[in-house]
Every structure is written in structure tokens, then in C-alpha cells.
Amino acid sequence: xxxxxxNIRHRGPFEYDKFVLNILQVSNETKRLLxxxxxxxxSKIPKKQKAIDELLASLSDEKGVLQNIMSMQEQIT
Amino acid sequence: xxxxxxxxxxxxxxxxxxNSIKEVEDKLSIIDNExxxxxxxxxxxxxxxxxxxxxxxxxxxxxxxxxxxxKTVFAKADIVGGTYDIFGSTVHPxxxxxxxxxxNFGTTKGQVFKNNANVRINDVVKENYKSMLMHDSIADxxxxxxxxxxxxxxxxxEVNPDDLLGATDFNVIEILPYLxxxxxxxxxxxxxxxxxRQKEEVxxxxxxxxxxxxxxxxYVLPNTKQLWKCIFHIELTFRxxxxxxxxxxxxxxxxxxxxxxxxxxxxxxxxxxxxDWISEKIQVHDQHGTYDSTCDxxxxxxxxxxxxxxxSLEIATSLSGGENPIPKNIKEFYAKIxxxxxxxxxxxxxxxxx
Numbered sequence: 204x205x206x207x208x209x210n211i212r213h214r215g216p217f218e219y220d221k222f223v224l225n226i227l228q229v230s231n232e233t234k235r236l237l238x239x240x241x242x243x244x245x246s247k248i249p250k251k252q253k254a255i256d257e258l259l260a261s262l263s264d265e266k267g268v269l270q271n272i273m274s275m276q277e278q279i280t
Numbered sequence: 281x282x283x284x285x286x287x288x289x290x291x292x293x294x295x296x297x298x299n300s301i302k303e304v305e306d307k308l309s310i311i312d313n314e315x316x317x318x319x320x321x322x323x324x325x326x327x328x329x330x331x332x333x334x335x336x337x338x339x340x341x342x343x344x345x346x347x348x349x350x351k352t353v354f355a356k357a358d359i360v361g362g363t364y365d366i367f368g369s370t371v372h373p374x375x376x377x378x379x380x381x382x383x384n385f386g387t388t389k390g391q392v393f394k395n396n397a398n399v400r401i402n403d404v405v406k407e408n409y410k411s412m413l414m415h416d417s418i419a420d421x422x423x424x425x426x427x428x429x430x431x432x433x434x435x436x437x438e439v440n441p442d443d444l445l446g447a448t449d450f451n452v453i454e455i456l457p458y459l460x461x462x463x464x465x466x467x468x469x470x471x472x473x474x475x476x477r478q479k480e481e482v483x484x485x486x487x488x489x490x491x492x493x494x495x496x497x498x499y500v501l502p503n504t505k506q507l508w509k510c511i512f513h514i515e516l517t518f519r520x521x522x523x524x525x526x527x528x529x530x531x532x533x534x535x536x537x538x539x540x541x542x543x544x545x546x547x548x549x550x551x552x553x554x555x556d557w558i559s560e561k562i563q564v565h566d567q568h569g570t571y572d573s574t575c576d577x578x579x580x581x582x583x584x585x586x587x588x589x590x591x592s593l594e595i596a597t598s599l600s601g602g603e604n605p606i607p608k609n610i611k612e613f614y615a616k617i618x619x620x621x622x623x624x625x626x627x628x629x630x631x632x633x634x
């Protein structure tokens with residue numbers, strides 16, 4: 204859920220109120236950003252990292268593609 | 281009632297926001313670094329796979345050596361019996377129970393890294409090099425992988441003797457490279473704790489056998505050593521399209537485990553034709569390199585039959601002076617091979633068709 208962002212004018216009255224509102228808006232936005240990021244970092248990103256690790260393992264693990272090619276070369280030479 | 285914040289509290293709120301942004305930045309930077317490293321490994325692995333496949337094609341185009349059919353690569357062989365363990369390219373004596381890892385210990389929540397050693401490559405210490413000592417099951421294990429400008433490198437693992445966290449005894453070195461077949465090991469020097477105490481400058485244990493095309497491998501020492509420092513002299517043989525020499529290890533374990541001294545493998549060796557005789561001369565590829573030997577020297581015995589775990593009808597091998605024809609029409613035979621070190625392959629000098 205996105206919050207309401209006030210279009211605060213630089214000039215005019217209520218200077219201090221606008222200053223306070225600005226700070227609270229920034230604080231709310233960063234809290235939301237951090238919450239969403241942590242949720243992604245805890246769920247989506249580890250899944251994608253795991254997928255990349257599995258791809259890497261299929262290439263270079265002890266039973267991976269490169270190891271298999273090496274065994275084939277050993278057989279022929 | 282809501283308390284109105286004073287200026288100090290407001291500034292603290294702003295400061296907290298700044299910290300949150302910094303936290304996101306730091307996490308993103310870690311994710312970015314890890315992904316970049318993994319992509320670097322994958323790119324190099326694909327390039328190496330392509331190169332190796334092309335080499336393989338050239339070898340086949342150049343004429344498949346019929347004598348190559350006399351070779352048995354244990355990682356691909358039909359091992360029908362025996363007591364042994366297998367890891368990557370190698371078969372080696374069987375562990376009696378799961379070995380202990382010098383730099384990791386098991387807990388009910390999984391493996392824990394001791395973090396009591398430094399890893400240097402070309403005398404440069406980097407925190408991420410330590411990842412190679414970490415157990416693969418540890419979640420935040422990084423990628424120890426880099427591209428070098430020169431092919432000769434030294435990899436050094438040094439335990440901090442003031443922060444031992446348990447014994448450093450080991451008798452097996454397990455190496456799993458990211459790019460199997462992209463380097464050779466020209467020597468291994470092992471400094472023991474006794475060397476450390478006596479301030480020795482020369483390693484008390486050193487092996488200078490060149491191990492070509494090194495892949496996933498376990499190196500078995502004849503007896504247990506107390507590790508202080510281990511230096512690997514490595515020559516990188518794969519140069520990528522950027523002109524760099526990539527190198528990295530997924531893991532480098534120093535293991536201690538009692539091994540079955542009576543370990544052996546029974547390999548079925550099939551042929552397309554009936555076999556007339558088999559040479560006594562063989563070529564062995566093991567952890568000491570590739571060298572000529574004989575079945576007798578290696579304690580290898582050949583049999584015509586293996587039924588319900590019983591080997592029978594022993595085959596007499598043939599020396600260059602005289603041939604010992606096999607008195608039966610067989611298209612396969614069984615080799616009983618004692619395993620007292622890591623072995624990669626075995627090649628008979630000749631298997632003569634009938």
C-alpha cells in the first residue's frame with residue numbers, strides 16, 4: 204500500500220509543520236522500502252540465488268558437466 | 281493522545297531513515313557481489329566446457345586410438361564390488377566412518393565454520409578466499425573465485441595456532457574446483473604444527489608430483505599430519521577470452537577419517553570381441569601422476585567370472601616374452617584392484633582380441 208505524498212510548497216506559511224511532515228514522510232517511505240526489500244530478500248532473492256547455485260553445480264560439481272568431459276578426455280587420451 | 285516530536289526526536293527519525301537506506305544499500309551490494317562472482321564462474325565454466333568439447337572433437341577426428349579401449353576410468357567404470365569410496369575423478373580407500381572436517385564442525389543445527397585460518401593466493405589474504413574452507417551446506421558461504429593475469433599461482437592455507445578450536449589432524453585433502461580440468465597441481469607442501477613450533481622454513485612433508493588436469497579429487501596422505509600450513513603450487517592451463525586465467529575452489533577440505541586398509545575395487549571390463557590374452561604391463565594414473573607399472577607390482581588380479589560376490593577362474597597375464605592365451609571364450613573380465621591411495625584410471629598395455 205503506497206502512502207499519500209503531500210506536494211509541499213517551499214514557500215508560504217507553516218514552515219515548521221512542513222519541515223516535520225517532510226521528515227515523517229521520508230521516514231515512512233524508508234520503512235516501507237526496507238520492509239518490502241527484506242521480504243524480497245527473505246523469499247524471492249534466496250530462491251533465485253539457489254537456482255543460480257544449482258546451475259553452477261550442474262556445471263562444475265563433482266558429477267557436473269565439466270567433470271564428465273574431463274573423464275571422457277581421460278578415457279580417450 | 282499523540283505526543284508531538286521535538287526537534288531532536290525528529291532528527292533521530294531522519295537519522296533512522298538514513299540508516300535504513302544504508303542497510304538496503306549494503307544488502308544490495310552483497311547480493312550484487314555474490315551474483316557477479318557466480319556469473320563470472322558460469323561464464324568461465326561455459327567457455328571451458330566449449331573448449332574442452334572442441335578438444336574432444338579434435339581427438340576423435342584425429343582417429344580414436346583403439347588401444348584407448350584398454351583404459352578403465354574409475355569414475356565411469358562399472359565397479360561391481362569391493363570396499364571403496366568415490367569422489368569426482370577418484371576412487372580411494374573407504375572411510376570407516378564419516379570423516380571429521382578440520383575447519384568445520386557439526387552441530388544439531390548443521391555445520392559451523394571455525395574461521396581460524398587465513399587463505400592466501402599469491403601472498404594476498406582476502407576474506408572471501410576463506411569460503412573455500414567453509415562447508416558447502418553453510419548458507420552464507422561465498423564464492424572464492426578470481427581471474428589472474430599470470431598462470432602460476434600459489435594457494436596457501438595457514439591455521440592460526442593461537443585460535444585452534446580443536447585438533448587440526450588430517451589425512452585426506454578434498455578439492456572441488458569450480459573449473460575442473462583448468463589447472464594442474466605441481467606441488468603440495470605441508471607444514472605441521474611441529475614445524476611451526478620449531479620455526480622450520482622447509483615443509484616436513486612435500487609432494488612434487490605434477491597432477492595434470494585436476495578435477496574433483498581426494499588426495500590421500502599415507503599417515504595423519506597436524507596441519508599448520510599447506511601450500512599448493514598451481515599452474516592454470518585455461519586462458520579465457522579476456523586473456524585471464526580464472527581459478528577458484530568450491531571447497532578445499534582437510535579431512536580426518538580412519539580408512540579401510542584392505543580397500544579394493546572389482547571392476548568389470550567389457551570388450552566387443554573375445555579376448556585372447558591380456559598384457560601384464562599397465563599404465564596407472566593416480567594421485568602421484570601417470571606412470572608405467574605391472575599388474576604384479578600393483579597387486580592386481582584378473583578373473584574370468586564374478587558371481588554372487590565370488591571371483592573365480594584367475595587369468596594369467598602375458599609378458600612381452602610369452603603370451604598366455606585365455607582357455608575360454610570370454611568378452612569380459614573382472615579386475616580386483618587394491619586401493620591404497622586415490623586412483624583415476626588404469627590402462628592395460630594390450631588386450632588382444634581373439
